[in-house]
Amino acid sequence: MSQTAQIRQAARELLQGKAVECVIGYERGTDGVNARPFFAYEAAEADRLIFDQTCTHDLAKYLLNRKGKSTAIVVKPCDSRAINLLLNESQIQRDKLHIIGVVCPGVVERRWGTPGAKQLNACQVCQQHTPVVYDTLVGQPVSEPAVADPYPDVAGMEAKPADERRTFWEEQFSRCLRCYACRQACPGCYCPECFAERLDPLWVGIRIAPGENEVWNTMRAFHLAGRCIGCYQCEQVCPVNIRLSLLNRKLEKDVLGMFHFQAGMDAESPPPFSTYQKDEKLGIGE
């Protein structure tokens, strides 16, 4: 049975049996090529659900709008980590949730109207092809590949001289429209009021200009330190293609190196900033 068929069957059963009010999955979009998020409320709608390599969205973000409502959700492995993140941060309740985990070989870059040919950069170094948490598993679990160097992009950036890095980021941030699409797409961004939109204290002014853009982008990434689960929705939705993953992945790499922590692998481990080791050597203040 194809993954699509398995998802449809699971969704139909869940909706028919009233186990959940809604199944969040994917359906085909208006370009006839790409997938888009879909909320099925009735068993009859289950047949609109699909799964293929264009299912790039991290649907876990939608759970934040459905707190306390029984929901089934289709998740890829990276999205499943988002669920653990939200559970860890007391944002959602596990017992209200039915997780349909999909074994994922990687998804492709979204290009409107044409089938994407290139696998996402993130997927090329992915080390998690089976969801870390699920109730129903769609597909056969695969043994995880050992990726020798999961951060070639970050290492490349680190290797550049400081002034080159500064020039690079100045140009990238100068493009920023501060539309906050990156924030809106991110399953880890759910502050009732974003620091960037606060009037008091005024951390970031409303000017869409380099100074403000730098503070916004730096702190957006830093607020996700030890929390980014690597779905790269932020970079995908950015209308001006800022390389946001280079920021998130740098922090991910350092968090792994310093604190041996990866966000969302389980729902219990204390995140890096909420714990410490007395004798740890972190290369600062020593």
Added chain:
Amino acid sequence: MARIGVFICHCGTNIAGTVDIGRVVEAAGQMPMVVHAADNKYNCSEPGQALIRDAIAEHRLSRVVIAACSPRMHENTFRKTVAAAGLNPYLLEMANLREHCSWVHSDGKEAATTKAIELIRMAVSKVARHEKLFPKQVSLTKRALVIGGGISGIQAALDIANSGYKVVLVEREPTIGGRMAQLDKTFPTLDCSSCILTPKMVDVAQHANITLLTSAEVKEVKGFVGNFEVSIVQKARKVDHAKCTGCGICWQKCPEKAPSEFDMGLGKRSAIYIPFPQAVPPKPVIDTANCRYHKHLRFVEEKREGKPPPQCRVCEKLCPVGAIDWEQKDEVLTEKFGAIIVATGYKAFEPAVYAELGYGKHPDVITGLEMERMMSASGPAGGDVTRPSNGEHPRDVVFLTCIGSRDEQRGRTYCSKVCCMYIAKHAIILKEHYPDVQCYVFYMDVRAVSKDYEEFYKRAQESGAIYIRGKVSGIRQEDGRLVVRGEDTLLGEMVEIPADMVVLAVGMEHSPGSAELAQALKVSYDINELFIEAHPKLRPVETMSDGVFVAGACVGPRDIPESVASGSAAAAKVAALFSQEFLTTDPMVASVDQMKCGGCLLCTKVCPFKAIDTQVLRDGRTVAVVNESLCKGCGLCVATCRFGAANLRGFTQQQLLAEVTSLWQ
């Protein structure tokens, strides 16, 4: 709009000698919202303070900046000054022109002046965002909990009770008295230990202000200073102490015997027992592991094969008041307290790790505490010291010090403090009882540091004990005797001493369960599971958890006088606390804006004082809420909170950002 006054202090020439006060006053006067800027020879002098008070009234100032010395020096002084002028005392900010500027930049008047102006600008920006703060008053329960009924806990309980406050004394064992009750005599006076201890135990039992809970343990601690809520487990004793008169017939007639814990296994006790004759309360408990009826019950319950052991129930049959209660279960009592004293004491080091000494293998190798029981007139041998192997009197007795102490590899790093002295005591008493005994002491360093201790050591030497400097490397059995082998480091030769008995001067270790108790009380403990004082010198009986005090050997090795002193000291702290009608809390604590809280609850996990609770709002959201009585104002939650919901009064995000921003505006 705030009306800010800036008062710049010359501090004689301390500031004025380096900083151009005239320029600073002029610059301060032009800062936003500053309506008054003035200088003063000494702001902190009475005339100086009067000038400030007058200026507040004259210029209708709503905020004040004092540019003078370090706030660590005079912040409180000036808070009182502005309060006297009718302002909220927290509407004050200090700019540190002395310690942070004039004193350290005396080589550059220009630079120091520029810096002084900027420091004032920062303070002005910050003070504009100050809010009125009000200390809160919290009522308190004037009732103390003492955990541990050893000499330290007993002393603390009696002192508090005598100050007129109620005390609950909780002891894990069936009797109070602790380790001191096991000792024969005490150094350096050689008083009989139980003769000086038992009257105090009786005082505890009879004191109207003391409630004694034996066979009880603290399970859970909630709340904060003045308002603790403690769950105490009263373990099932299977004897109704309300009915029991302590007549003793049950423990005399009980047919089952077990090794006595109190006598370090050297003697026996019955299955229904009091640990020793002077126990308080003098009422027995049933040791269900050894009780024949309980063995029978377990046999039946576990459906074992064969014939069940007989149901004994002799105690029940003989009890004249029907106090035996087989149905008694563990009970949880929840009580309120205003303060807690921890006096959980120590346990003796287990010497089996030193395989070369053969403890447990050679019966004539015993510990110091076993020697105490042996020597005690009320002990299992009635004070007769004999070799466990054959019951004969020993002639040559070797003492080994530092067993488990001062040893990084197999023991504890610290010195246990009392061993040198109790070994000296044993040597003296042995010689007195048995003049033909020869004592040898292998020592590392003899530590005799309190009053009369050195003299006591001398007395041991005079009694004939031979002190050999070195550590024993092996004990072997030869012809029914022990041969103790080690280097005499002063001779530089190996020595071997044939002995009849070897006494290991075992050190002190934390009492079992210390870490769990410390966690429940939110008190820090070290790698040796010893409790950590708030300050080792200046706050030796306080902890970092307000309202929780420590006494006795749970903090580190202590002898009896020190344990008693610390018990009294902790009691004095409690009495001082209880002498207040209300507790006043510092208003410079954290708060959480519930509208902005996203409910990730990381703050509740990181707070070192467990001062953040959760609350479910009417809209269903779960948010963090600060318990202001527990909060100490570190601000860790503020930096942890991504939502910007947590804030710290007196050091708000707005205030700190204003300080930073003012440097570029």
Added chain:
Amino acid sequence: MSTIVVSPFKEAIDAVVEAGGKALKQCYQCGLCTGTCPWNLVKSFPTRKLIHQSQLGAADFESEDTWTCATCRACVARCPRGVAIIDIMKALRGVIVGMGAGYVPDGLRVTLKNIAGTGNPLGESAEKRTDWAKDLEIAPFTSDTEVLYFSCCIPAYDPNIKRVARATAAILKKAGVSFGMLGPRESCCGESVRKAGNESLFQTLAQSNISAFVERGVKKIVVSSPHCYHTFKNEYPELGSSFEVTHLTQYLAGLIREERLKPKKELNLKVTYHDPCYLGRHNSVYDEPREILTKIPGLDLVEMAECRENSLCCGGGGSRIWQETKKGERLSDLRLDQAVATGASVLSTACPYCMLNFEDSILTSNKGDMIKLKEISELVLEAL
């Protein structure tokens, strides 16, 4: 009373202090090391005093005592302040070797010269290193070979101990293990050389071995000697090597567990096992040798009074194996008595140095008809 002038050789002493590190300063002179040291069962060896002399900078470089320590590690395991006594001994010797002054035992001088010249302590030709295996038809080592069997120089050359290497090779063949040797490319591991204070020779030997291993594509090494084991596993990585090192007893225990080896023949022997210091106290391998012995049918394993952590040293570590030990002062003689006292007919062990010492003790004390000496591999081979 003679007077010691404190710190006469400042630089030399600094080297010792540095080797002892913080731990040397921490020594509080309790003398537990002296009492623990087995030499004090047969003569006087003031360990504590040497440490104190080192603290003061007053070491006596002309003393025989400098060369006595067999590095058995018994004192280090008990020292309450965790002083690295072996490192201090090593440093004292290093100063003498480095300065070229002071007393060095004759036997040691010759041996070190041999090793420097031929790569082995016996001064034999490197070409003959695998002559013991000539008739065993062992395939040459290639990059496809799974395991390098590093026999140690003693089993490679000593006519009496060759039987250990031969038994080992026979077992490995029977188990179908893909193994080989590097022949003349192998040198002495250098463990005892380092303990003898000759750091530069140790470095040369280690570099030579590491480059031979790397060139030939060695990944996994099985060794007969606990001394090779110790230095390959714990010291070579300082020079950047990263090979998987296994002692033969660990390897054989594994083969038996995986049932690639099945000892079937009943031996009907009472055997006692001597823990080599470098396998036991230095590397905590106590269980595998016993595991092997207990799996041999009909073998009754009995323990000596002092075993495992408290095992008595044979006296061969720390370059002692290359020095003459006077009759009456030989620890192996004491140990042999302990073995005989168990009533065992076989004394077994797993170290070439222990083998040499016990061979000698059995011979000189004429106890050959009371007890036989067998390396574990010999017993295993007999049982197959």
Added chain:
Amino acid sequence: MRQFISKQNLISWLRQQMEARQLVAPTQVDDLILFRRIDRVDDVILQFQNTATSPKEWLFPKTETLFHVERKDGKAELIPAEIDGETVIFGLRPCDARGITMLDLPYLADPADTLYRQHRQKTVLVGLSCLTACPECFCESMGSGPEDTAALDIMFTEVRDGYLVQAITEKGRSLMPQALLSPAETVKPPAPETAPVPSEGITAKMRQAFDGPYWGRVADRCIHCNVCAYVCPTCYCFDVRDYTNKGSVERVRSWESCQSPGFTKIAGGHDPRANKGARMRQRFSHKLLYFPEQFGPLHCVGCGRCVRACPVNIDIREIMQDVQRMGAPK
């Protein structure tokens, strides 16, 4: 009258423009094509589908200061912002140019937005007509088309070896030196066709579609990323804030979007459009109902950017179809 300009001449004309005034044109930035200020004529891209963001930012910048208030001698003085220098925007697609007419409607209507008016007066708009249509283009259904010259001063159409030139306004003609031109000999290539969208009568249908669950269902998948508004050539919402800096006050405006969660939050914290469905309905009602009611035309030029850019495929064409299909409310 159509004239011809060779590619070489076009490039030298662009160079002249660049030297005389600020030249803004499509250029490659990483893997995007964006309207950017041009410093090297070689950077101008002449063949492209359409830019990732609309050119509106050159007339209605993402951020601009409206005025300063300075304190002088104890008195406050207001200093309005001035636009200095002229700009030529080259390479406008007809849909984007029509988008500018949409900005004109609210901003130039009395009382005019003075800053926008200055931008508009000091900018020359040069179009480049479309030879191909993208699958998401639907300009023809929205009253524009590949050859629409609305708002343009000059229009170029690519032909073999060069471009047909159409100087539409006086300003356009004055900037186009005849020396570079020659009579047009090549015929204009046929205009591409765009997929039709049912825009007829949509305003009336929208009025009926106000209530019901429809908007909530669409909004389910909306993540309120604001991308639609930021890439749209017609959206014109902004937010205003005052800044203080060393005693001077500055009023700044920046783009804002009706989809952002706090957009309609008012003093006291109340937000009349707090739910996602209401915000979603607002966006399409403004485009298809309120704007036409106030100003006439539908507030969309069919450039297809929002269709392409929306990460969750909220497609205005699909919305229009759905709304058209809806029956009258019961």
Added chain:
Amino acid sequence: MAIDFEPRIVGFLCNWCSYAGADMAGTARICYPSNIRVIRVPCSARIDPLLVVKAFQLGADGVLVAGCHPGDCHYTEGNYYSRRRFALLYPFLEYLGIEKGRLRLEWVSASEGRKFSHVVSSFTEGLVSLGPREKVPAEGALP
């Protein structure tokens, strides 16, 4: 040019150790460069990384964060958390092109006046040799 350059340093000092250490430097009259502007916080754990990022954005040439030595925190464990936070922020800012020498975390106790003055001196020297920050993206500057 670098010779006349006076770097601007924002120093966040914890009240109990480092601020007291700075006071100690004053009491002992140990001179150091006047470039630092001190902001008093109760504990190094109070320092939100946003404040540091904001200081750099406004134009700070260097930011010093100082707290009690690990194990000596007045609040028992705050500095362990700040150590983690800044250990991560530090390489991140470097990655964004803010040179390594511009952010410094130090442990200064109340008795370490000399250490405080040494830290400020060496930090200032380091910043002088790094020179002014190039193209500080001033608030609101347009491209």
